[in-house]
Each structure stands twice: as C-alpha cells, then as structure tokens.
Amino acid sequence: AAAGDDVIPTPTDPTPTPHTGEVVLETVGARKSFGENAVLSGVDLKVHKGEVVAIIGPSGSGKTTLIRTLNAMESIDDGDVLYRGKPVGYTRLHDGTRVPVSDRTLAATRQHIGMVFQQFNLFPHKTVLENVTFAPVELGKLPAGTAKFMAMKQLRKVGMAAHADKYPHQLSGGQQQRVAIARALAMEPDAILFDEPTSALDPELVDEVLKVMTDLAAEGMTMVVVTHEMRFARAVADWVIFMDQGAVVEEGPAERVINAPEHERTRKFLARVM
Numbered sequence: 001a002a003a004g005d006d007v008i009p010t011p012t013d014p015t016p017t018p019h020t021g022e023v024v025l026e027t028v029g030a031r032k033s034f035g036e037n038a039v040l041s042g043v044d045l046k047v048h049k050g051e052v053v054a055i056i057g058p059s060g061s062g063k064t065t066l067i068r069t070l071n072a073m074e075s076i077d078d079g080d081v082l083y084r085g086k087p088v089g090y091t092r093l094h095d096g097t098r099v100p101v102s103d104r105t106l107a108a109t110r111q112h113i114g115m116v117f118q119q120f121n122l123f124p125h126k127t128v129l130e131n132v133t134f135a136p137v138e139l140g141k142l143p144a145g146t147a148k149f150m151a152m153k154q155l156r157k158v159g160m161a162a163h164a165d166k167y168p169h170q171l172s173g174g175q176q177q178r179v180a181i182a183r184a185l186a187m188e189p190d191a192i193l194f195d196e197p198t199s200a201l202d203p204e205l206v207d208e209v210l211k212v213m214t215d216l217a218a219e220g221m222t223m224v225v226v227t228h229e230m231r232f233a234r235a236v237a238d239w240v241i242f243m244d245q246g247a248v249v250e251e252g253p254a255e256r257v258i259n260a261p262e263h264e265r266t267r268k269f270l271a272r273v274m
C-alpha cells in the first residue's frame with residue numbers, strides 16, 4: 001500500500017518462524033561420559049532469544065546433564081558450550097585444548113544464566129527476601145536498598161511478597177520453588193534454566209509453579225526446561241527436544257513433536273507418559 005493508505009493490519013499476524021533469530025545458548029557436539037557411561041554423545045542444541053525449549057525423554061537419557069552443561073555446572077569432554085557465541089566455563093588454547101576459566105570469569109557468565117533446581121536449593125538460614133537479595137548484593141550488581149526493592153518486585157511477580165520474612169522451611173514446596181524463580185529473576189538473567197522444576201512437588205502444587213513459568217514465557221523470557229509435564233511442554237514450549245540414550249532423537253515445534261512424533265522411540269515414550 002502507498003503511504004497514507006489506510007492499512008488495516010491482519011488480526012492474526014503470522015507466528016514468527018520458530019527456532020530462529022538470535023542464539024543465546026548453544027551446544028555443539030557436546031560429549032560427556034561418566035566412566036564407561038556415555039551420557040552425552042555429541043549433542044547440538046540451540047536456544048534462541050525469547051524461546052522456550054523443553055527437553056523431554058526417559059529417565060537417564062542425559063537431560064539433566066545437558067542442561068547443567070549450559071552454565072558449566074557440568075563440564076564436557078568434547079565439543080563446545082556457548083553463551084552468545086562465547087565459551088562457557090573454559091577458553092580454548094591455540095592448539096584447541098579447552099582450559100577451565102577462573103571462578104570469577106565463570107561467575108560473570110553465570111550472572112546472565114539463571115538456574116532453578118528440582119530441589120529448590122534455597123538458603124535454609126536466610127529469609128525469603130534474603131534469598132532473593134543475596135546474589136545481586138554479594139556479586140555487587142545492586143546496592144542493598146535497590147536489591148531489596150527489586151526483590152520485592154520479583155516476589156510480587158511470583159505471588160510470594162506476603163512471605164518475604166519467612167524461612168524456607170515455613171513454606172510449601174510450591175512456594176519455595178516460586179521463591180527460587182524470584183531469586184533467579186533478581187539477577188535479571190538473559191535466560192533461565194529449569195531442571196525438572198516440578199518433579200519434587202506434591203501434585204496439587206505443580207500448577208502454581210507452572211503458572212509462574214507460563215507467565216514468564218509470555219513475557220518473552222528465554223527458557224530451557226527439562227520437564228516431565230507434557231501438557232506444559234505442548235502448551236508453553238516453542239521447541240521440544242526429545243532425548244534418548246544421550247542423543248537428540250527428534251526435535252521440532254512443540255505441537256508437532258508431541259502431537260505427531262516422527263520417531264518410534266518418541267512415540268513409545270509419549271504413549272507411556274501421556
């Protein structure tokens with residue numbers, strides 16, 4: 001249309017092509033063994049800005065190991081782990097050898113990559129508020145007053161502001177996990193890794209945590225989620241990765257992989273868990 005024409009936007013803009021754009025996190029040929037046990041056998045993974053990537057698969061397939069490599073909580077034996085194109089947790093010498101970086105350098109990278117664990121991992125002797133302010137203050141990101149203000153904002157977001165002065169043991173698992181999410185958000189991360197965030201919860205507490213994660217996804221947070229919650233993966237994830245025996249067997253848009261899996265192993269797995 002020429003300038004000045006009344007252009008009526010189509011009511012439903014076509015969805016942007018999934019799994020494209022700026023790459024935030026990446027593994028390239030990631031290999032890892034524990035003794036004789038090859039846990040990652042050359043995994044390529046890409047996580048784009050604003051995308052929710054769900055990693056699914058049977059127990060022992062390497063999902064947790066893979067997500068933990070993304071912030072170097074787990075080292076790899078071969079291949080690369082990149083955050084915005086830079087190696088995470090190591091540098092490469094001229095001959096290509098990987099050498100671990102200093103704790104300080106690693107901590108600097110990890111500031112951008114939040115992590116939420118299956119077991120919440122809150123500091124038991126700190127209050128909810130102290131749990132959320134700890135990292136920003138300790139790492140010199142924010143002065144104490146600002147950290148407190150920001151923490152209350154994050155706690156409101158996860159519905160936990162009224163519990164700011166409580167200790168973790170006074171909270172339900174679902175509440176603790178929501179605090180853990182607020183704690184991750186307090187560092188204003190570029191992406192958040194969730195390692196089976198609802199697996200340790202009583203069934204009636206799962207939805208309150210999934211709701212918070214769904215809200216975060218809707219706000220455009222870049223998320224990687226190891227999960228057994230197939231309904232969540234189908235509804236919230238943009239991209240699903242199915243792993244088996246240390247390899248990516250199948251990946252694609254969530255709807256496609258979960259509703260119409262192409263591989264027999266994916267079909268068998270989904271038939272078992274859904």
Ligand code: ADP
Nearest residue numbers: 034037039057058059060061062063064065066
């Ligand atoms: P998933 O998350 O898919 O259940 P994991 O990544 O936890 O799989 O584990 C993959 C395999 O690696 C399993 O066989 C597990 O026993 C093994 N494994 C994981 N962590 C360790 C470790 N620290 N030491 C030895 N073996 C491990």
